[in-house]
Amino acid sequence: MNSLKTPRLLFAAAGLYVVILVMNLTGLLNDYFLHIINQSLIYVTLTVSLNLINGLTGQFSLGHMGFAAVGAYVSGTITTLLFNVKPTLVNYPIFVLALVIGGLAAALVGVLIGFPSLRLKGDYLAIVTLGFGEIIRTILNNISVVGGPRGLLGIPKFSNFHVVFVVAFVTLVVVRNLAQSSHGRAFLAIRENELAAELVGLNTTRYKVMAFAIGAFFAGVAGGLLGHLLQMAHPTQFGFLGSVLVLIMLYAGGVGSLTGSVIAAFALTFLTETLRMVLDSLSDMTNLPLGDWRMVLYALLLILIMLFRTEGLMGTREAKIVVLKEDQL
Amino acid sequence: MSALLSIRNMTHYFGGLKAVSEFSYDIPPGVIYGLIGPNGSGKTTTFNLITGIYRPTQGQVFLEDRDITAQKPYLIVRAGIGRTFQNLRIFGGMSVLDNIRAAKQYRAKSWMLSSVLRLPGFMNEEKRIRDESMALLDVLHLADRAGDLARNLPYGALRRLEIARALATEPKLLLLDEPAAGMNPKEVQDLMKLVQRVRDEFKVTVFLIEHHMKVIMGICEYVKVLDFGTTIAEGKPDDVGRDAKVLEAYLGKKGAAC
Amino acid sequence: MGSIFNAQQIVNGLQLGSIYALIALGYTMVYGIVRLINFAHGDFFMVGAYAAYGAFFLFNAFLGGSGLPMAAVTLIVAMAAGSVVAALTNRFAYKPLRNKPKLSSLITAIGVSMLIEYLFSALPFIGASFRAFPVLIEQKLYKIGTATISNYVVIDLLVAATLMIGLTFLVRKTALGRAMRAVSQDKDAAKLMGIDVERVIGWTFLIGGAFAGAAGLLAGMTYPRIFPYMGILPGLKAFIAAVLGGIGNIPGAMLGAYIMGLAETFASAFNSLLGEGIAFAILILVLLVRPRGLLGEKSADKI
Ligand SMILES: Nc1ncnc2c1ncn2[C@@H]1O[C@H](COP(=O)(O)OP(=O)(O)OP(=O)(O)O)[C@@H](O)[C@H]1O
Ligand SMILES: [Mg+2]
Numbered sequence: 001m002n003s004l005k006t007p008r009l010l011f012a013a014a015g016l017y018v019v020i021l022v023m024n025l026t027g028l029l030n031d032y033f034l035h036i037i038n039q040s041l042i043y044v045t046l047t048v049s050l051n052l053i054n055g056l057t058g059q060f061s062l063g064h065m066g067f068a069a070v071g072a073y074v075s076g077t078i079t080t081l082l083f084n085v086k087p088t089l090v091n092y093p094i095f096v097l098a099l100v101i102g103g104l105a106a107a108l109v110g111v112l113i114g115f116p117s118l119r120l121k122g123d124y125l126a127i128v129t130l131g132f133g134e135i136i137r138t139i140l141n142n143i144s145v146v147g148g149p150r151g152l153l154g155i156p157k158f159s160n161f162h163v164v165f166v167v168a169f170v171t172l173v174v175v176r177n178l179a180q181s182s183h184g185r186a187f188l189a190i191r192e193n194e195l196a197a198e199l200v201g202l203n204t205t206r207y208k209v210m211a212f213a214i215g216a217f218f219a220g221v222a223g224g225l226l227g228h229l230l231q232m233a234h235p236t237q238f239g240f241l242g243s244v245l246v247l248i249m250l251y252a253g254g255v256g257s258l259t260g261s262v263i264a265a266f267a268l269t270f271l272t273e274t275l276r277m278v279l280d281s282l283s284d285m286t287n288l289p290l291g292d293w294r295m296v297l298y299a300l301l302l303i304l305i306m307l308f309r310t311e312g313l314m315g316t317r318e319a320k321i322v323v324l325k326e327d328q329l
Numbered sequence: 330m331s332a333l334l335s336i337r338n339m340t341h342y343f344g345g346l347k348a349v350s351e352f353s354y355d356i357p358p359g360v361i362y363g364l365i366g367p368n369g370s371g372k373t374t375t376f377n378l379i380t381g382i383y384r385p386t387q388g389q390v391f392l393e394d395r396d397i398t399a400q401k402p403y404l405i406v407r408a409g410i411g412r413t414f415q416n417l418r419i420f421g422g423m424s425v426l427d428n429i430r431a432a433k434q435y436r437a438k439s440w441m442l443s444s445v446l447r448l449p450g451f452m453n454e455e456k457r458i459r460d461e462s463m464a465l466l467d468v469l470h471l472a473d474r475a476g477d478l479a480r481n482l483p484y485g486a487l488r489r490l491e492i493a494r495a496l497a498t499e500p501k502l503l504l505l506d507e508p509a510a511g512m513n514p515k516e517v518q519d520l521m522k523l524v525q526r527v528r529d530e531f532k533v534t535v536f537l538i539e540h541h542m543k544v545i546m547g548i549c550e551y552v553k554v555l556d557f558g559t560t561i562a563e564g565k566p567d568d569v570g571r572d573a574k575v576l577e578a579y580l581g582k583k584g585a586a587c
Numbered sequence: 588m589g590s591i592f593n594a595q596q597i598v599n600g601l602q603l604g605s606i607y608a609l610i611a612l613g614y615t616m617v618y619g620i621v622r623l624i625n626f627a628h629g630d631f632f633m634v635g636a637y638a639a640y641g642a643f644f645l646f647n648a649f650l651g652g653s654g655l656p657m658a659a660v661t662l663i664v665a666m667a668a669g670s671v672v673a674a675l676t677n678r679f680a681y682k683p684l685r686n687k688p689k690l691s692s693l694i695t696a697i698g699v700s701m702l703i704e705y706l707f708s709a710l711p712f713i714g715a716s717f718r719a720f721p722v723l724i725e726q727k728l729y730k731i732g733t734a735t736i737s738n739y740v741v742i743d744l745l746v747a748a749t750l751m752i753g754l755t756f757l758v759r760k761t762a763l764g765r766a767m768r769a770v771s772q773d774k775d776a777a778k779l780m781g782i783d784v785e786r787v788i789g790w791t792f793l794i795g796g797a798f799a800g801a802a803g804l805l806a807g808m809t810y811p812r813i814f815p816y817m818g819i820l821p822g823l824k825a826f827i828a829a830v831l832g833g834i835g836n837i838p839g840a841m842l843g844a845y846i847m848g849l850a851e852t853f854a855s856a857f858n859s860l861l862g863e864g865i866a867f868a869i870l871i872l873v874l875l876v877r878p879r880g881l882l883g884e885k886s887a888d889k890i
Contacts, residue, residue, distance in 0.1 A: 060690060062697075116874060123624045123693050127826065128874060131867040134823075138863045174445050181444035181451070182434045182458060185423070189431040192420035199380060201406035201435035201498050210441070240819075244697060251694060292709035299705060302698035306691045307683055316422065 008321045009176075013169050020161070036273050038161055038229055041168040042222050043265035047249045048171050048258055049218035054247075055256040056179055057211040058191025059117050062126045063133030064219055064246050066113075067106040069238030070136065071220025072227035073146055075102030076155045079228070081145070087156040087228075095158040099167075099224040106220025107213045109136070114212030118205050133243055140235040151234030152227070159229035167225060171218045172322075176258055178214070180324050187211055241295075248302050254312030259319040264312070331394065333358040333534050334379070334410075334502050339388030341371075341378055341558075348374045350558040352388070356502070361528055361535040363545045363566070366555035367578055372538045373415055375555075376504050380412055381405045392502065407435060411500030413491040415507045415538070421480030425471055428479050428490060429462040432497035462497065468530065469493040469523070485516050489523070496531055503527070505537040509544050521547050546570065554578070594734040596852050602740050602809065604848025605747035609802035610825035611832070611840040612754065613673075613795025619771040619835035620791050622689065626696035627676055629822015630703040631669045631796045635803025636720070636813045637713065638668030643721050658723040662746070662804055669800020670793045672703070677792040682785070700819075707815035720811040743805050750798060751841055758837060763790055771835060824851070827870045833883020842881060 020037060023029035029037075050064045078098035085091040109132075116128045146152045178184050186207050189197040198204045227233040249268050253260025275297065279290045305312060332355035341349040349371040356362050364372050378385045384399035391397065397405050420428045437458065439451040466472040469489045474482060479490060488508055495503055508524070509517045521544055528535050539545050545552055546566045553563040556578040562569050569575055610632050617625045642664035646657060680699050684692045708715035727738045758764035766787045769777040778784055806821065807813050828847040832839025850869065855862025873880060 060693075116871065119878060120874060122689055124830075124874065124878075126693060127624065127823075127830075128871065130823075131827075131870050135864055135867050138860065142860050177445045177447060178441065182430065182437045182439065182455060183441050183444050185427050185431040186434050188423050188427070189420050189434075192422050193418045195382070195402075196414070196418035196420065196494075197431070198402045199382075199406055199412060200432035200494060201403050202431070203403050203435070241701075244701065247694070247697075288711060289715070290709070292705045292715060295701060295705040296709050299698050299702035303680060303695055303702065306695040306698065307680070310687060310691050 009173065012321050013165075017165055024161075034161055035229075036269060038159065038164045039226075040266045040269040041161075041164045042225050042229065043246070043249060043269050044168040044262050045171045045218055045222040045225070046246045047253065047261040047265045048168075048175050049215045049222070050246050050250050051255065051258060051261050052175050052178070052187070052218075053211050053215040054250060055261075056175075056184065056191065057187040057208060058194075059208060059211060060122055060126045061113070061129040061212070061215070062240070062243055062247070063113065063129035063131075063136075064215075065223075065238040065240075065242035066129075066133035066136040067110055067216040067219035068223030068226065068242070069133075069140060069233070069235070070106040070109050070216075071099075071102035071223030072233040072238065073102075073140060073152060073223075074105040074220070075099050075224035076152045076227045076233045077146060078102075079158065080152065080155050085156060087158045091156075092158070095156075095163075095228065099221050102224040103217040103220040106223065107217040110212040110214075110216025110219075111209055113216070114209035117208050117212065130240060130243075133238075133240060137235045137239050140238075146233075149235060151232050151237070153232050155227050155231045155233065157228060157231050159225045164225055164229070167221055171221075172258060172262065174214075174218075176322055176324075179258070183207075244302075245298070248298060248305075251305055251312050252301070254314035254316065256316035257312070257314035257318055259317070259322050260312055260314030263314070332356055332391075333393060334536065335391040335394075336375075336379065337389045337391070339375070339378055339385045339390065341374060341383060342386050348558050349378065349385075349555075352555075352558075352560060354553060356534060356536055358501070358534050359528070359532070360550050361524065361537065361548050363549035363552035364536070364538045364555065365540070365542075365545055365552055370555040370578075371558040372555055373506055374558075376412060376506055376538065379405075379504065380410060403435070406498050406500070409499075409501035410504060411495035411498045411502070411533075412504035413488075413495050413506055413508060415510065417487050417491060419479045419487055419490055419494070421478070423479055424476055425466065425479050425482065425490060426459075426462055426475040428494050429465055429497045430458055432494045433458045433462060436499070465493055465497055468527075469496075484511055488512070488520070492523070492527065496527065496533070500533055503531075503533045503535050505535065507538050507540060509539060509541045517541060517544065520544070524548055542570065594732060596856055597849065598734050598736055598740055600849035600852035601845060602743050602848070603852060604845035605743045606802045606806050606809070607821065607825045607828050607847050608841045608844035609747055609750060609798045609805070610821060611829040611844045612751070612837065613799050614826050615829040615832070615834055615837060615840040616767070616791050616795050618829070619837075620767060620788055621681070621685070621692075623681065623692050623696065624826065625676075625681075625795075626693070626822075627699040627703060628673075628795065628799060629818035629820075629825070630700050631673050631676075631799035631818070632803045632806070632821060633707070633813070633815060633818035634672045634703065635665040635669040635800025636807040636817065637707065637803075638800065639665040639804040639807055640718065640720060640813060643723060647721075654724060658742075658808075661723060662801060665800040665804040666797040667800070669796040669798070669803065671796070673792040673796025673799070674789060677789060682788075704815050704818070713815065715815060717812045717814045720807040720813055722811075723808055739809050743809060746801060746805060750801060754794070754798075754837065757794075763787070767791060824866045827866050827873075829880075831869060831873050831880055833880030836880065836882045836884075839880055839882035 024034050046064060046068060053059050053061045075098035078101060079085055079095055083094055085094055113129055113132050117125050120128060140146065141149050186202050189202060190204050190207055194204055249264040250261060252268065253264030275294045279294055283290045334356040336352060336354045339349060339352045352375060364375065366372055377383045379390055381400050381402040389396055389398045392408050392410065397408055420431060437454055439454050443451040463472060463475065466475055469492060471486060471489060471493060482490060509520050512520060524535060525548055527533065549566050552566050552569050554561050554569060554575050561574045561578060562572040613628050614625060617623060639661040642661045646660060676699050680695050681692055684695060707713045729736050758767060766782045769780065769782055770784055770787045774784055824847055825844060828843035829840045831846060832843030847866065850865055851862060854865040
């Protein structure tokens with residue numbers, strides 16, 4: 001329905017989808033590349049959903065991966081422990097259901113985390129969300145049913161290019177449509193000046209909790225996808241560093257710009273993989289553990305963005321195809 | 330006729346500082362009433378108490394006989410009080426039009442889901458909000474800047490945008506906190522006409538804080554004078570302007586401003 | 588063992604609290620003056636521990652000897668290292684952002700924290716793995732009543748107390764202290780009074796870094812293993828302690844840190860999951876019930 005009214009983005013996305021698929025089928029794009037594209041798309045979902053919280057609404061969440069963890073573990077528990085299904089076509093409804101339930105569980109946690117945001121701003125909120133993320137990790141570490149510190153293993157590989165692509169696209173469209181609507185203007189108003197937003201009659205409490213809930217929902221779905229792509233969910237995979245990586249993507253792309261989020265998610269996922277390959281082969285040659293230099297580079301990247309290009313790649317600008325025309329308002 | 334806004338014996342402390350003391354005011358519908366006083370005399374605090382930003386230590390606020398004391402600010406806005414801020418609080422990163430539309434949002438009925446799916450009901454409502462907002466901008470001479478980022482407007486236009494945004498919430502009572510601050514004499518003249526026009530066209534009651542005696546004398550029907558939170562005089566502007574206590578409060582501290 | 592609230596736990600809690608206090612003071616001073624949660628502060632603590640480690644082996648190789656003089660020298664090195672890293676961070680990462688939105692500084696701080704941690708773990712001569720901290724001073728145990736007290740407890744408490752008394756003196760009685768208080772009250776007014784605000788900020792980082800470095804040495808000695816990520820959790824807990832005491836408030840940070848040390852010790856004795864989570868539980872409780880902390884003043888945002 002939505003897509004019918006937003007043809008430009010839909011056409012662009014469909015085009016990209018077909019191109020990638022054809023390239024993969026003809027062997028131009030091997031499965032390894034496709035795997036990285038899948039990961040990029042999951043990061044698109046994570047970054048765009050974080051953008052709703054940090055960018056559009058002006059809150060500050062440092063625990064986004066905590067939501068993803070909830071989604072991954074809940075959906076993984078459903079497909080792996082509850083139903084123990086094989087990733088065949090007939091079982092997809094179960095997977096989709098599991099993803100949605102995982103997303104809803106994450107949204108519930110998002111509401112809980114949203115509450116401190118009612119009283120806290122900026123840096124304090126960052127610490128609280130960080131704390132929540134750590135609490136989630138600690139709890140997962142201590143639940144033996146889902147593997148404790150070993151993680152939840154043997155998750156069926158339901159995630160594939162099609163599912164991951166559709167989810168990323170839907171997330172983008174939902175957040176974009178929200179942003180460019182009367183509700184979106186409420187989110188923005190809160191970012192711009194919370195007191196003034198309250199004094200034009202907006203229930204800022206409700207909107208802030210909403211932003212956390214919706215953002216957390218999509219992060220939870222993304223977590224579910226990641227679990228069913230890597231076939232496991234591990235507590236540290238969703239720790240503070242993971243959240244910071246999404247944060248880097250958000251700020252590199254330009255907080256407030258959905259276009260920027262998409263570009264940065266792709267660019268940085270590919271950068272991660274390239275660096276991994278380069279450093280791994282260097283490590284093999286020199287017999288030194290060089291893997292940590294990747295994170296050194298990321299840290300530098302984050303600092304340099306903040307120092308020299310705070311607005312990121314796109315600032316708050318959007319590519320034309322992401323913006324709705326006035327008559328589509 | 331009973332008052333639109335009725336403040337009874339309102340007192341507010343900041344720690345040990347008595348910022349507002351036993352303040353009472355009855356404002357009938359359709360008027361322009363004023364509040365003056367030297368810097369730090371508690372005027373803005375009074376507005377903050379009316380709009381629910383602070384909870385008064387004592388006393389009550391009634392709007393059309395309904396007790397709205399210390400309700401949540403957004404509920405007070407919905408009850409019918411719009412306001413501007415002395416230190417502008419515009420939504421700088423949004424367009425001028427979106428500043429107005431954001432203020433109309435609370436009356437919108439579409440659900441989030443409907444806006445995500447762009448259902449017809451939502452689309453119609455968006456169109457209505459857009460048209461109304463443009464009409465409002467037109468009245469305040471801001472229509473030609475509708476698409477600009479609000480933070481790029483000149484100062485005088487920002488003050489008008491704040492008024493427009495407050496009007497967009499469709500208030501019965503409009504609170505203006507020093508609307509003429511920082512304006513040149515010509516702009517002050519225009520503003521006075523604008524406030525009167527707004528009162529007539531939008532059928533709102535205006536309650537304003539001003540330092541410019543000219544504005545008070547020119548458009549207010551009644552004023553109260555605060556000094557250190559206490560009401561030291563009240564009445565018609567002309568009478569108050571001759572009151573010895575008022576002259577002392579003002580000339581003693583900031584004669585230059587009048 | 589009986590009750591978990593026994594004398595031994597109290598001693599352990601106070602010891603842990605001393606280390607938290609030294610870290611928390613840096614957080615609270617920096618926050619008081621530049622309103623920044625210096626995420627990298629926990630890493631200054633780690634740097635201090637490594638500096639002490641390096642200093643020990645260096646001096647041992649060239650001069651030999653151990654015991655108190657050696658411990659004193661390593662303490663000075665640890666404090667100096669903490670100071671230098673803190674000052675560099677302030678100069679190159681935070682100062683350029685002083686007039687930008689607060690969040691950019693916070694994000695930069697996260698970046699600096701990551702940078703220090705991963706640089707340490709990537710550098711071949713440091714590395715990611717745990718290292719055993721050398722014995723600076725022979726440990727001696729004394730039995731007092733039901734509790735066993737080691738001389739480390741005495742050292743930790745004494746060093747922390749000395750530094751805290753010194754800081755209190757500095758803040759109350761010296762020109763720098765007065766300037767610090769003025770800047771934390773109102774930066775612009777301080778500037779008008781002729782105070783060189785940047786210089787005061789620089790000193791604050793130096794002192795905070797030195798305290799964190801000292802805490803690093805004490806932690807290394809007391810819980811004898813060090814690794815590049817050792818600053819994350821103590822840093823976070825010390826920050827929470829500062830919030831508990833009222834961020835920006837120096838006595839508050841000390842109070843909060845000792846409460847935190849005791850609470851964590853008791854909670855861990857009760858249940859390990861609780862021990863891990865108690866700090867965050869305290870944080871959330873404080874922020875919901877009394878956001879300004881135990882000794883903090885109500886902030887006055889003028890509207
Ligand atoms: N949030 C606050 N916390 C503590 N004191 C406050 C607060 N807001 C205002 N005050 C104090 O209350 C008194 C009244 O302030 P208020 O802003 O109401 O004055 P005003 O009459 O609007 O002055 P001006 O003409 O300068 O706008 C002043 O002494 C002010 O410093
Ligand atoms: Mg005022």
